Amino acid sequence: MNLTHCSKGTIALLCVAGLLAFAGTASAFTISAEGVPSDAAVGDEVTVTYTIDDPFTDTSNEWTLQGQTQLQDVSWTVTVLRAGSQVSQATYGGQNFSQALDIDNNGDQVTVELTGTTPEVENYTYQPEEQFRVASLTRVSGNNEEEFQNDTAHHYTADSREARQAIDDAQAAIDAAGGNSEAEQLLDSAVSSYENGNFQNAIDLAEQSQNTAQQAQQSQQTTQTLLLAGGALVVLLLLGGGGYYLYTQTQGDDYSKL
Known part of the structure:
Protein backbone atom coordinates (compact mmCIF):
# COMPACT_ATOMS: atom_id res chain seq x y z
CA MET A 1 0.00 0.00 0.00
CA ASN A 2 2.77 2.37 0.90
CA LEU A 3 4.69 1.39 -2.22
CA THR A 4 1.64 2.14 -4.36
CA HIS A 5 1.19 5.59 -2.84
CA CYS A 6 4.92 6.23 -3.21
CA SER A 7 4.90 5.22 -6.85
CA LYS A 8 1.92 7.42 -7.66
CA GLY A 9 3.57 10.33 -5.90
CA THR A 10 6.82 9.81 -7.78
CA ILE A 11 5.02 9.64 -11.13
CA ALA A 12 3.15 12.87 -10.36
CA LEU A 13 6.35 14.64 -9.46
CA LEU A 14 8.03 13.42 -12.64
CA CYS A 15 5.10 14.67 -14.73
CA VAL A 16 5.26 18.12 -13.13
CA ALA A 17 9.02 18.25 -13.63
CA GLY A 18 8.59 17.27 -17.27
CA LEU A 19 6.02 19.99 -17.86
CA LEU A 20 8.25 22.59 -16.21
CA ALA A 21 11.22 21.49 -18.28
CA PHE A 22 9.17 21.71 -21.47
CA ALA A 23 7.92 25.16 -20.53
CA GLY A 24 11.46 26.29 -19.75
CA THR A 25 12.77 25.20 -23.17
CA ALA A 26 9.77 26.34 -25.22
CA SER A 27 10.80 28.41 -28.24
CA THR A 157 34.66 63.51 -38.01
CA ALA A 158 38.26 63.80 -36.82
CA ASP A 159 37.78 67.56 -36.31
CA SER A 160 34.47 67.25 -34.47
CA ARG A 161 35.87 64.56 -32.18
CA GLU A 162 38.89 66.75 -31.31
CA ALA A 163 36.60 69.70 -30.57
CA ARG A 164 34.27 67.56 -28.44
CA GLN A 165 37.23 66.24 -26.44
CA ALA A 166 38.48 69.78 -25.83
CA ILE A 167 35.04 70.81 -24.58
CA ASP A 168 34.85 67.73 -22.35
CA ASP A 169 38.28 68.57 -20.88
CA ALA A 170 37.20 72.15 -20.20
CA GLN A 171 34.03 70.98 -18.47
CA ALA A 172 36.06 68.61 -16.29
CA ALA A 173 38.39 71.47 -15.31
CA ILE A 174 35.42 73.68 -14.41
CA ASP A 175 33.93 70.91 -12.28
CA ALA A 176 37.27 70.39 -10.53
CA ALA A 177 37.45 74.13 -9.78
CA GLY A 178 33.97 74.09 -8.31
CA GLY A 179 32.69 76.36 -11.07
CA ASN A 180 33.95 79.59 -12.55
CA SER A 181 31.77 82.10 -14.36
CA GLU A 182 34.43 83.28 -16.82
CA ALA A 183 35.41 79.72 -17.75
CA GLU A 184 31.74 78.76 -18.11
CA GLN A 185 31.07 81.65 -20.50
CA LEU A 186 34.04 80.61 -22.63
CA LEU A 187 32.75 77.03 -22.59
CA ASP A 188 29.29 78.13 -23.75
CA SER A 189 30.93 79.96 -26.66
CA ALA A 190 32.96 76.84 -27.48
CA VAL A 191 29.80 74.72 -27.59
CA SER A 192 28.11 77.29 -29.82
CA SER A 193 31.06 77.21 -32.22
CA TYR A 194 31.00 73.41 -32.18
CA GLU A 195 27.33 73.30 -33.11
CA ASN A 196 27.98 75.75 -35.95
CA GLY A 197 30.69 73.45 -37.30
CA ASN A 198 33.51 75.89 -36.46
CA PHE A 199 35.64 73.27 -34.75
CA GLN A 200 38.98 75.11 -34.57
CA ASN A 201 37.33 78.06 -32.87
CA ALA A 202 35.58 75.63 -30.52
CA ILE A 203 38.94 74.07 -29.64
CA ASP A 204 40.57 77.48 -28.99
CA LEU A 205 37.70 78.65 -26.76
CA ALA A 206 37.57 75.34 -24.91
CA GLU A 207 41.32 75.52 -24.20
CA GLN A 208 40.91 79.08 -22.90
CA SER A 209 38.06 77.88 -20.72
CA GLN A 210 40.15 75.02 -19.37
CA ASN A 211 43.12 77.29 -18.63
CA THR A 212 40.88 79.82 -16.88
CA ALA A 213 39.32 77.10 -14.71
CA GLN A 214 42.71 75.61 -13.85
CA GLN A 215 44.11 79.02 -12.91
CA ALA A 216 41.08 79.65 -10.71
CA GLN A 217 41.59 76.29 -9.03
CA GLN A 218 45.28 77.01 -8.45
CA SER A 219 44.40 80.42 -7.01
CA GLN A 220 41.90 78.79 -4.65
CA GLN A 221 44.49 76.23 -3.59
CA THR A 222 47.09 78.98 -3.00
CA THR A 223 44.60 80.97 -0.93
CA GLN A 224 43.72 77.90 1.12
CA THR A 225 47.41 77.15 1.66
CA LEU A 226 48.06 80.72 2.85
CA LEU A 227 45.05 80.61 5.14
CA LEU A 228 46.21 77.32 6.62
CA ALA A 229 49.74 78.66 7.04
CA GLY A 230 48.39 81.83 8.62
CA GLY A 231 46.20 79.81 10.96
CA ALA A 232 49.13 77.64 11.96
CA LEU A 233 51.23 80.77 12.62
CA VAL A 234 48.52 82.23 14.84
CA VAL A 235 48.34 78.98 16.77
CA LEU A 236 52.12 78.98 17.21
CA LEU A 237 52.10 82.62 18.34
CA LEU A 238 49.33 81.88 20.82
CA LEU A 239 51.18 78.87 22.14
CA GLY A 240 54.40 80.87 22.34
CA GLY A 241 52.68 83.78 24.04
CA GLY A 242 50.99 81.46 26.51
CA GLY A 243 54.27 79.78 27.29
CA TYR A 244 56.00 83.11 27.80
CA TYR A 245 53.20 84.29 30.06
CA LEU A 246 53.51 81.16 32.20
CA TYR A 247 57.28 81.56 32.28
CA THR A 248 57.09 85.16 33.44
CA GLN A 249 54.51 84.28 36.04
CA THR A 250 56.73 81.50 37.34
CA GLN A 251 59.73 83.77 37.42
CA GLY A 252 57.70 86.41 39.28
CA ASP A 253 56.65 83.91 41.90
CA ASP A 254 60.22 82.73 42.39
CA TYR A 255 61.45 86.33 42.83
CA SER A 256 58.78 87.12 45.44
CA LYS A 257 59.76 84.08 47.42
CA LEU A 258 63.30 85.32 47.51
Whole structure:
Protein backbone atom coordinates (compact mmCIF):
# COMPACT_ATOMS: atom_id res chain seq x y z
CA MET A 1 0.00 0.00 0.00
CA ASN A 2 2.77 2.37 0.90
CA LEU A 3 4.69 1.39 -2.22
CA THR A 4 1.64 2.14 -4.36
CA HIS A 5 1.19 5.59 -2.84
CA CYS A 6 4.92 6.23 -3.21
CA SER A 7 4.90 5.22 -6.85
CA LYS A 8 1.92 7.42 -7.66
CA GLY A 9 3.57 10.33 -5.90
CA THR A 10 6.82 9.81 -7.78
CA ILE A 11 5.02 9.64 -11.13
CA ALA A 12 3.15 12.87 -10.36
CA LEU A 13 6.35 14.64 -9.46
CA LEU A 14 8.03 13.42 -12.64
CA CYS A 15 5.10 14.67 -14.73
CA VAL A 16 5.26 18.12 -13.13
CA ALA A 17 9.02 18.25 -13.63
CA GLY A 18 8.59 17.27 -17.27
CA LEU A 19 6.02 19.99 -17.86
CA LEU A 20 8.25 22.59 -16.21
CA ALA A 21 11.22 21.49 -18.28
CA PHE A 22 9.17 21.71 -21.47
CA ALA A 23 7.92 25.16 -20.53
CA GLY A 24 11.46 26.29 -19.75
CA THR A 25 12.77 25.20 -23.17
CA ALA A 26 9.77 26.34 -25.22
CA SER A 27 10.80 28.41 -28.24
CA ALA A 28 10.15 32.14 -28.43
CA PHE A 29 10.66 34.94 -30.92
CA THR A 30 14.09 36.41 -30.11
CA ILE A 31 16.48 38.83 -31.79
CA SER A 32 20.24 39.16 -31.26
CA ALA A 33 22.76 41.52 -32.82
CA GLU A 34 26.48 41.48 -33.53
CA GLY A 35 28.74 44.30 -34.62
CA VAL A 36 26.53 47.25 -33.67
CA PRO A 37 28.94 50.17 -33.03
CA SER A 38 28.51 52.70 -30.23
CA ASP A 39 30.19 55.30 -32.45
CA ALA A 40 31.72 55.48 -35.91
CA ALA A 41 33.70 57.96 -37.99
CA VAL A 42 32.03 59.38 -41.07
CA GLY A 43 32.92 57.17 -44.04
CA ASP A 44 33.82 54.12 -41.94
CA GLU A 45 32.39 50.80 -43.08
CA VAL A 46 29.93 49.18 -40.68
CA THR A 47 28.79 45.55 -40.77
CA VAL A 48 26.01 44.37 -38.49
CA THR A 49 24.36 40.95 -38.27
CA TYR A 50 20.93 40.35 -36.75
CA THR A 51 19.65 36.88 -35.98
CA ILE A 52 15.94 36.18 -35.51
CA ASP A 53 15.18 32.86 -33.86
CA ASP A 54 11.74 31.23 -34.05
CA PRO A 55 10.30 33.99 -36.26
CA PHE A 56 6.77 32.52 -36.23
CA THR A 57 6.44 31.95 -32.48
CA ASP A 58 3.95 34.17 -30.67
CA THR A 59 3.09 35.96 -33.91
CA SER A 60 1.32 35.50 -37.25
CA ASN A 61 2.17 32.62 -39.60
CA GLU A 62 2.64 35.19 -42.36
CA TRP A 63 4.34 38.54 -41.87
CA THR A 64 6.68 40.93 -43.61
CA LEU A 65 10.16 41.79 -42.37
CA GLN A 66 11.16 45.39 -43.09
CA GLY A 67 14.49 47.09 -42.47
CA GLN A 68 15.67 50.69 -42.51
CA THR A 69 19.08 52.33 -42.11
CA GLN A 70 20.83 55.67 -42.53
CA LEU A 71 24.05 54.02 -43.63
CA GLN A 72 25.24 54.82 -47.14
CA ASP A 73 26.14 52.42 -50.00
CA VAL A 74 23.99 49.78 -48.34
CA SER A 75 23.73 46.04 -48.87
CA TRP A 76 21.28 43.79 -47.00
CA THR A 77 21.60 40.00 -47.11
CA VAL A 78 18.60 38.13 -45.70
CA THR A 79 19.12 34.40 -45.15
CA VAL A 80 16.42 31.98 -44.02
CA LEU A 81 17.50 28.74 -42.35
CA ARG A 82 15.81 25.61 -41.08
CA ALA A 83 17.67 23.48 -38.54
CA GLY A 84 20.89 25.24 -39.55
CA SER A 85 20.50 24.59 -43.29
CA GLN A 86 19.89 27.43 -45.73
CA VAL A 87 16.39 27.61 -47.16
CA SER A 88 16.73 30.86 -49.11
CA GLN A 89 18.88 33.96 -49.43
CA ALA A 90 18.11 37.38 -50.91
CA THR A 91 20.18 40.54 -51.30
CA TYR A 92 18.79 44.08 -51.31
CA GLY A 93 20.32 47.47 -52.02
CA GLY A 94 19.17 50.83 -50.71
CA GLN A 95 18.35 52.05 -47.24
CA ASN A 96 15.10 50.06 -47.00
CA PHE A 97 14.11 46.47 -47.71
CA SER A 98 11.00 44.33 -47.33
CA GLN A 99 10.69 40.54 -47.40
CA ALA A 100 7.61 38.37 -46.87
CA LEU A 101 7.92 35.41 -44.51
CA ASP A 102 5.59 32.41 -44.36
CA ILE A 103 5.64 29.54 -41.86
CA ASP A 104 4.84 27.02 -44.62
CA ASN A 105 7.94 27.61 -46.70
CA ASN A 106 10.31 29.52 -44.41
CA GLY A 107 12.56 28.21 -41.68
CA ASP A 108 13.09 28.63 -37.97
CA GLN A 109 15.81 31.29 -38.17
CA VAL A 110 16.40 34.46 -40.20
CA THR A 111 19.68 36.34 -40.37
CA VAL A 112 20.02 39.88 -41.68
CA GLU A 113 23.50 41.08 -42.56
CA LEU A 114 23.79 44.80 -43.18
CA THR A 115 26.85 46.53 -44.63
CA GLY A 116 27.25 50.23 -45.33
CA THR A 117 29.30 53.35 -44.61
CA THR A 118 28.72 55.85 -41.84
CA PRO A 119 26.78 58.89 -43.10
CA GLU A 120 27.75 62.55 -42.91
CA VAL A 121 26.63 64.55 -39.88
CA GLU A 122 23.79 66.81 -40.95
CA ASN A 123 23.43 68.70 -37.68
CA TYR A 124 26.13 68.97 -35.03
CA THR A 125 24.84 68.95 -31.46
CA TYR A 126 27.09 68.73 -28.43
CA GLN A 127 24.42 67.49 -26.04
CA PRO A 128 22.87 65.12 -26.87
CA GLU A 129 25.60 63.92 -29.17
CA GLU A 130 24.92 63.37 -32.87
CA GLN A 131 23.25 60.04 -33.65
CA PHE A 132 22.39 58.13 -36.81
CA ARG A 133 20.22 55.07 -37.31
CA VAL A 134 22.34 51.99 -37.79
CA ALA A 135 19.29 49.83 -38.42
CA SER A 136 15.71 49.26 -37.40
CA LEU A 137 13.73 46.09 -38.02
CA THR A 138 9.94 45.97 -38.14
CA ARG A 139 7.44 43.11 -38.19
CA VAL A 140 4.37 43.90 -40.31
CA SER A 141 1.29 41.70 -40.10
CA GLY A 142 -1.83 43.08 -41.77
CA ASN A 143 -2.31 46.60 -40.42
CA ASN A 144 -0.10 45.94 -37.41
CA GLU A 145 3.48 47.18 -37.37
CA GLU A 146 5.89 46.37 -34.55
CA GLU A 147 9.42 47.72 -34.49
CA PHE A 148 11.37 45.08 -32.56
CA GLN A 149 14.91 46.38 -33.08
CA ASN A 150 16.29 49.91 -33.32
CA ASP A 151 20.01 50.64 -33.04
CA THR A 152 21.65 54.05 -33.21
CA ALA A 153 25.26 55.20 -32.93
CA HIS A 154 27.22 58.43 -32.53
CA HIS A 155 28.99 59.61 -35.68
CA TYR A 156 31.78 62.14 -35.97
CA THR A 157 34.66 63.51 -38.01
CA ALA A 158 38.26 63.80 -36.82
CA ASP A 159 37.78 67.56 -36.31
CA SER A 160 34.47 67.25 -34.47
CA ARG A 161 35.87 64.56 -32.18
CA GLU A 162 38.89 66.75 -31.31
CA ALA A 163 36.60 69.70 -30.57
CA ARG A 164 34.27 67.56 -28.44
CA GLN A 165 37.23 66.24 -26.44
CA ALA A 166 38.48 69.78 -25.83
CA ILE A 167 35.04 70.81 -24.58
CA ASP A 168 34.85 67.73 -22.35
CA ASP A 169 38.28 68.57 -20.88
CA ALA A 170 37.20 72.15 -20.20
CA GLN A 171 34.03 70.98 -18.47
CA ALA A 172 36.06 68.61 -16.29
CA ALA A 173 38.39 71.47 -15.31
CA ILE A 174 35.42 73.68 -14.41
CA ASP A 175 33.93 70.91 -12.28
CA ALA A 176 37.27 70.39 -10.53
CA ALA A 177 37.45 74.13 -9.78
CA GLY A 178 33.97 74.09 -8.31
CA GLY A 179 32.69 76.36 -11.07
CA ASN A 180 33.95 79.59 -12.55
CA SER A 181 31.77 82.10 -14.36
CA GLU A 182 34.43 83.28 -16.82
CA ALA A 183 35.41 79.72 -17.75
CA GLU A 184 31.74 78.76 -18.11
CA GLN A 185 31.07 81.65 -20.50
CA LEU A 186 34.04 80.61 -22.63
CA LEU A 187 32.75 77.03 -22.59
CA ASP A 188 29.29 78.13 -23.75
CA SER A 189 30.93 79.96 -26.66
CA ALA A 190 32.96 76.84 -27.48
CA VAL A 191 29.80 74.72 -27.59
CA SER A 192 28.11 77.29 -29.82
CA SER A 193 31.06 77.21 -32.22
CA TYR A 194 31.00 73.41 -32.18
CA GLU A 195 27.33 73.30 -33.11
CA ASN A 196 27.98 75.75 -35.95
CA GLY A 197 30.69 73.45 -37.30
CA ASN A 198 33.51 75.89 -36.46
CA PHE A 199 35.64 73.27 -34.75
CA GLN A 200 38.98 75.11 -34.57
CA ASN A 201 37.33 78.06 -32.87
CA ALA A 202 35.58 75.63 -30.52
CA ILE A 203 38.94 74.07 -29.64
CA ASP A 204 40.57 77.48 -28.99
CA LEU A 205 37.70 78.65 -26.76
CA ALA A 206 37.57 75.34 -24.91
CA GLU A 207 41.32 75.52 -24.20
CA GLN A 208 40.91 79.08 -22.90
CA SER A 209 38.06 77.88 -20.72
CA GLN A 210 40.15 75.02 -19.37
CA ASN A 211 43.12 77.29 -18.63
CA THR A 212 40.88 79.82 -16.88
CA ALA A 213 39.32 77.10 -14.71
CA GLN A 214 42.71 75.61 -13.85
CA GLN A 215 44.11 79.02 -12.91
CA ALA A 216 41.08 79.65 -10.71
CA GLN A 217 41.59 76.29 -9.03
CA GLN A 218 45.28 77.01 -8.45
CA SER A 219 44.40 80.42 -7.01
CA GLN A 220 41.90 78.79 -4.65
CA GLN A 221 44.49 76.23 -3.59
CA THR A 222 47.09 78.98 -3.00
CA THR A 223 44.60 80.97 -0.93
CA GLN A 224 43.72 77.90 1.12
CA THR A 225 47.41 77.15 1.66
CA LEU A 226 48.06 80.72 2.85
CA LEU A 227 45.05 80.61 5.14
CA LEU A 228 46.21 77.32 6.62
CA ALA A 229 49.74 78.66 7.04
CA GLY A 230 48.39 81.83 8.62
CA GLY A 231 46.20 79.81 10.96
CA ALA A 232 49.13 77.64 11.96
CA LEU A 233 51.23 80.77 12.62
CA VAL A 234 48.52 82.23 14.84
CA VAL A 235 48.34 78.98 16.77
CA LEU A 236 52.12 78.98 17.21
CA LEU A 237 52.10 82.62 18.34
CA LEU A 238 49.33 81.88 20.82
CA LEU A 239 51.18 78.87 22.14
CA GLY A 240 54.40 80.87 22.34
CA GLY A 241 52.68 83.78 24.04
CA GLY A 242 50.99 81.46 26.51
CA GLY A 243 54.27 79.78 27.29
CA TYR A 244 56.00 83.11 27.80
CA TYR A 245 53.20 84.29 30.06
CA LEU A 246 53.51 81.16 32.20
CA TYR A 247 57.28 81.56 32.28
CA THR A 248 57.09 85.16 33.44
CA GLN A 249 54.51 84.28 36.04
CA THR A 250 56.73 81.50 37.34
CA GLN A 251 59.73 83.77 37.42
CA GLY A 252 57.70 86.41 39.28
CA ASP A 253 56.65 83.91 41.90
CA ASP A 254 60.22 82.73 42.39
CA TYR A 255 61.45 86.33 42.83
CA SER A 256 58.78 87.12 45.44
CA LYS A 257 59.76 84.08 47.42
CA LEU A 258 63.30 85.32 47.51
